[in-house]
Amino acid sequence: xxTLRCQLGWAKxxxxxxxxxxxxxxxVSPLDRVTPPSCKRQMMGPLSFITMNWGACPxxxxxxxxSERHNRDWSHGRLGPWCSPTGSPAPLSCETGxxxxxxxxxxxxxxxxQVSLLxxxxxxxxxxxxxxxxxxxxxxxEADIISTVEFNHTGELLATGDxxxxxxxxxxxxxxxxxxxxxxEYNVYSTFQSHEPEFDYLKSxxxxxxxxxxxxxPQQNAAYFLLSTNDKTVKLWKVSERxxxxxxxxxxxxxxxxxxxxxxxxxxxPVLRPMDLMVExxxxxxxxxxxxxxxxxxxxxxxxxxxxxxxxxxxxxWNFEITNQSFNIVDIKxxxxxxxxxxxxxxxxxxxxxxTFVYSSSKGTIRLCDMRASALCDRHTKFFEEPEDPSxxxxxxxxxxxxxxxxxxxxGRYIMTRDYLTVKVWDLNMENRPIETYQVHDYLRSKxxxxxENDCIFDKFECVWNGSDxxxxxxxxxxxxxxxxxxxxxxxxxxxxxENSKPRAILKPRKVCVGGKRRKDEIxxxxxxxxxxxxxxxxxxxxNIIAVAATNNLYIFQDKxx
Amino acid sequence: xxxxxxxxxxxxxFFNFFFQRLFIFGTERETEHERxxxxxxxxxxxxxxxxxxxxxxxxxxxxxxxxxxxxxxAEVGRLTDCATQAPHPSRCLKRVPGxxxxxxxxxxxxxxxxxxxxxxxxxxxxxxxxxxxxYTLQRQSLLDMSLVKLQLCHMLVEPNLCRSVLIxxxxxxxxEEMTQDGTWRVVAPQAAGRAPLDRLVSTEILCRxxxxxxxxxxxxxxxxxxxxxxxxxQSSPWGLDGSREGRGGFQKSLDHIFETLENKTPGSVExxxxxxxxxxxxxxxxxxxxxxxxxxxxxxxxFAPTAAAPPSSTCRSDLxxxxxxxxxxxxx
Numbered sequence: 001x002x003t004l005r006c007q008l009g010w011a012k013x014x015x016x017x018x019x020x021x022x023x024x025x026x027x028v029s030p031l032d033r034v035t036p037p038s039c040k041r042q043m044m045g046p047l048s049f050i051t052m053n054w055g056a057c058p059x060x061x062x063x064x065x066x067s068e069r070h071n072r073d074w075s076h077g078r079l080g081p082w083c084s085p086t087g088s089p090a091p092l093s094c095e096t097g098x099x100x101x102x103x104x105x106x107x108x109x110x111x112x113x114q115v116s117l118l119x120x121x122x123x124x125x126x127x128x129x130x131x132x133x134x135x136x137x138x139x140x141x142e143a144d145i146i147s148t149v150e151f152n153h154t155g156e157l158l159a160t161g162d163x164x165x166x167x168x169x170x171x172x173x174x175x176x177x178x179x180x181x182x183x184x185e186y187n188v189y190s191t192f193q194s195h196e197p198e199f200d201y202l203k204s205x206x207x208x209x210x211x212x213x214x215x216x217x218p219q220q221n222a223a224y225f226l227l228s229t230n231d232k233t234v235k236l237w238k239v240s241e242r243x244x245x246x247x248x249x250x251x252x253x254x255x256x257x258x259x260x261x262x263x264x265x266x267x268x269x270p271v272l273r274p275m276d277l278m279v280e281x282x283x284x285x286x287x288x289x290x291x292x293x294x295x296x297x298x299x300x301x302x303x304x305x306x307x308x309x310x311x312x313x314x315x316x317x318w319n320f321e322i323t324n325q326s327f328n329i330v331d332i333k334x335x336x337x338x339x340x341x342x343x344x345x346x347x348x349x350x351x352x353x354x355x356t357f358v359y360s361s362s363k364g365t366i367r368l369c370d371m372r373a374s375a376l377c378d379r380h381t382k383f384f385e386e387p388e389d390p391s392x393x394x395x396x397x398x399x400x401x402x403x404x405x406x407x408x409x410x411x412g413r414y415i416m417t418r419d420y421l422t423v424k425v426w427d428l429n430m431e432n433r434p435i436e437t438y439q440v441h442d443y444l445r446s447k448x449x450x451x452x453e454n455d456c457i458f459d460k461f462e463c464v465w466n467g468s469d470x471x472x473x474x475x476x477x478x479x480x481x482x483x484x485x486x487x488x489x490x491x492x493x494x495x496x497x498x499e500n501s502k503p504r505a506i507l508k509p510r511k512v513c514v515g516g517k518r519r520k521d522e523i524x525x526x527x528x529x530x531x532x533x534x535x536x537x538x539x540x541x542x543x544n545i546i547a548v549a550a551t552n553n554l555y556i557f558q559d560k561x562x
Numbered sequence: 563x564x565x566x567x568x569x570x571x572x573x574x575x576f577f578n579f580f581f582q583r584l585f586i587f588g589t590e591r592e593t594e595h596e597r598x599x600x601x602x603x604x605x606x607x608x609x610x611x612x613x614x615x616x617x618x619x620x621x622x623x624x625x626x627x628x629x630x631x632x633x634x635x636a637e638v639g640r641l642t643d644c645a646t647q648a649p650h651p652s653r654c655l656k657r658v659p660g661x662x663x664x665x666x667x668x669x670x671x672x673x674x675x676x677x678x679x680x681x682x683x684x685x686x687x688x689x690x691x692x693x694x695x696x697y698t699l700q701r702q703s704l705l706d707m708s709l710v711k712l713q714l715c716h717m718l719v720e721p722n723l724c725r726s727v728l729i730x731x732x733x734x735x736x737x738e739e740m741t742q743d744g745t746w747r748v749v750a751p752q753a754a755g756r757a758p759l760d761r762l763v764s765t766e767i768l769c770r771x772x773x774x775x776x777x778x779x780x781x782x783x784x785x786x787x788x789x790x791x792x793x794x795x796q797s798s799p800w801g802l803d804g805s806r807e808g809r810g811g812f813q814k815s816l817d818h819i820f821e822t823l824e825n826k827t828p829g830s831v832e833x834x835x836x837x838x839x840x841x842x843x844x845x846x847x848x849x850x851x852x853x854x855x856x857x858x859x860x861x862x863x864x865f866a867p868t869a870a871a872p873p874s875s876t877c878r879s880d881l882x883x884x885x886x887x888x889x890x891x892x893x894x
Contacts, residue, residue: 343727449704458728
């Protein structure tokens with residue numbers, strides 16, 4: 001087994017320079033690829049974020065250190081301001097794209113963690129680390145694959161969860177008059193290890209620490225609250241800032257050591273002195289042991305007192321204050337598991353009606369339930385299913401009809417569902433068919449057998465609404481993501497990739513050619529990279545800022561309207 | 563007190579049962595699966611099946627318009643690739659170009675099912691390539707691929723229930739269609755006196771016997787009544803090995819046992835077995851995982867995965883006796 005040790009620290013200002021007060025060393029062992037499966041998840045890799053190279057003035061290099069002990073949440077200081085870029089951004093055109101203008105890349109946050117550049121068992125000059133992290137690294141350990149992205153209700157914070165159980169929260173840079181172009185940039189605000197890998201002794205199975213979903217609670221005081229869940233456990237995290245610390249204790253001295261009471265001659269009142277801003281994340285509630293199967297969705301109710309968690313066969317309703325009890329509101333587990341043919345794939349509460357929720361199934365159906373009808377909502381109130389198109393029938397019809405995501409519109413009047421090849425918009429008042437169907441990547445319809453073979457047909461793509469419910473977005477393969485404007489019926493395919501992502505560069509629409517003749521900029525279906533898939537995207541609740549997760553990279557794009 | 567004596571005897575027997583099952587299965591595995599454990603075993607089994615696959619067309623079709631070897635090799639390549647790389651999604655559309663073209667024809671819209679049109683397809687082959695394989699062959703290969711997928715489960719992490727259910731539904735759909743086409747041979751259900759187990763007569767046993775015969779293509783399926791789902795293809799991690807029948811009976815007996823013992827947490831026990839039902843553990847993997855140092859819990863739960871192990875056909879008689887004894891005890 002190969003174990004690497006490295007020392008990580010802060011860097012402020014120009015790369016390579018370190019101020020002593022910033023260094024917070026911690027010896028960690030990065031993820032090792034050559035480990036037997038049983039030890040794989042005990043080690044965590046360093047997590048780092050790099051800002052884009054703005055040209056003359058490289059931005060910050062910040063290297064974060066994960067906590068060494070599993071139950072200790074660490075926090076870090078807030079980043080200093082970015083260096084201002086020299087030169088002005090290029091003029092933008094508004095002819096392409098969806099909506100009002102084109103999409104530009106605001107910032108790309110890399111999460112490289114492989115530290116194989118470091119030699120073994122050596123204390124490494126931290127300058128070398130910073131320099132190496134400035135360059136692009138294309139490798140990434142599996143634990144850094146982003147598994148969920150979510151904006152909070154104001155759009156100020158963006159939370160991402162990854163396969164290693166970590167949650168990273170980004171905060172939007174505050175707008176200022178002289179730096180108007182900086183609008184829409186997100187910096188790391190807080191990082192914490194939300195879930196740890198566990199072992200279920202009863203079944204001799206490992207419980208993955210991958211964060212399946214993150215949901216924000218609306219802000220009610222100065223702290224931020226979010227729910228994060230892995231396969232089995234939901235946790236409520238409180239993210240709070242601290243910018244003052246008390247000084248002048250009587251019984252403790254400045255370092256915190258206890259003073260000998262005999263040496264105390266005077267009494268003083270401790271005062272709060274300002275300090276560098278510190279962001280702490282603490283788990284406030286742990287909702288565990290309620291799900292036998294893997295949790296796939298959580299949804300906060302509009303009453304902000306309850307939420308639901310859905311696994312493959314059951315949906316439970318929780319109260320935020322009570323962690324040892326939950327109500328089971330949907331149970332589709334058959335008495336005989338041999339008869340199981342359908343599982344729950346996603347569930348969500350209505351945005352305004354606290355008694356209504358929907359859940360989707362692997363057979364392409366959506367059920368809307370009203371909790372006032374009965375305690376166990378096994379009988380749906382509405383049942384949405386589109387009759388099958390007999391001309392398109394194949395052995396894979398059922399698999400591609402399995403719904404991977406369901407989202408209410410912000411108005412609460414529509415629901416959007418994503419199955420493998422299409423996105424459908426349903427009106428809540430019409431159950432027999434959707435009102436709109438958009439083909440995401442219909443060119444894959446003839447390749448279904450290959451996609452079944454390499455398991456890509458089971459990929460679960462998510463879909464999002466924009467703030468005004470006029471545009472919907474979803475991901476595809478080859479790092480493409482698609483946007484559909486419901487009003488103008490226009491759609492665009494964009495790519496989130498490193499090659500195309502110079503800062504402030506306009507995203508060029510991409511096209512996949514299906515037929516024989518391939519035009520210059522088109523890409524043929526057979527050249528698509530099916531390992532690069534965009535499953536998770538998020539849209540700012542009020543502005544045209546989107547976050548796209550491509551494996552281990554997070555891209556933030558904004559719509560530039562002059 | 564007579565009943566108490568029975569109760570304690572019951573308990574003793576119950577634990578012996580587990581031990582015996584483990585022991586039986588252990589010996590059974592040595593004799594039957596000498597090629598190795600875990601994924602290797604799966605691979606070798608795939609090899610067997612591929613050889614069987616290559617035998618199929620020769621036996622079933624007399625005159626052929628294309629050379630058999632190319633297509634078989636293509637299928638072999640595809641299935642082998644699937645077996646070795648199944649857990650990792652990758653760019654595989656270019657892996658076997660011939661197959662990609664075939665699939666373009668295979669599962670295009672308006673999938674043709676009539677045998678007359680198969681001949682048309684065979685005649686109108688793509689220039690430079692062998693003609694598209696017949697629909698039944700494609701269906702069979704899809705069935706095999708699905709069964710392989712059900713087998714290849716991740717060793718230590720709980721398998722994805724949604725994926726398993728979807729694959730199982732696909733398998734069931736293929737089997738139903740094959741039944742309707744009449745390409746499945748209906749076999750009379752096995753020994754009487756086990757009415758609830760009728761539909762549990764395993765596809766796997768019959769498939770195994772079918773495979774051993776030369777030139778036998780599709781696996782026979784008993785009881786093609788559409789009301790009853792043909793078997794539990796989804797709950798057979800072994801695919802085509804192992805007896806389901808004995809296990810199904812064993813499960814039911816165990817349920818009786820637990821009910822009579824008035825287990826305090828029937829839900830959890832039911833969960834235990836129901837999860838075992840719906841999960842697709844490779845017993846070898848689980849056993850090696852357990853032997854290889856994965857922490858095991860208390861004694862009884864440690865046997866839970868092994869309880870999932872379907873006994874193979876040769877120990878079915880032993881299990882039958884055990885079941886019979888259990889039933890006697892339950893009824894007293």
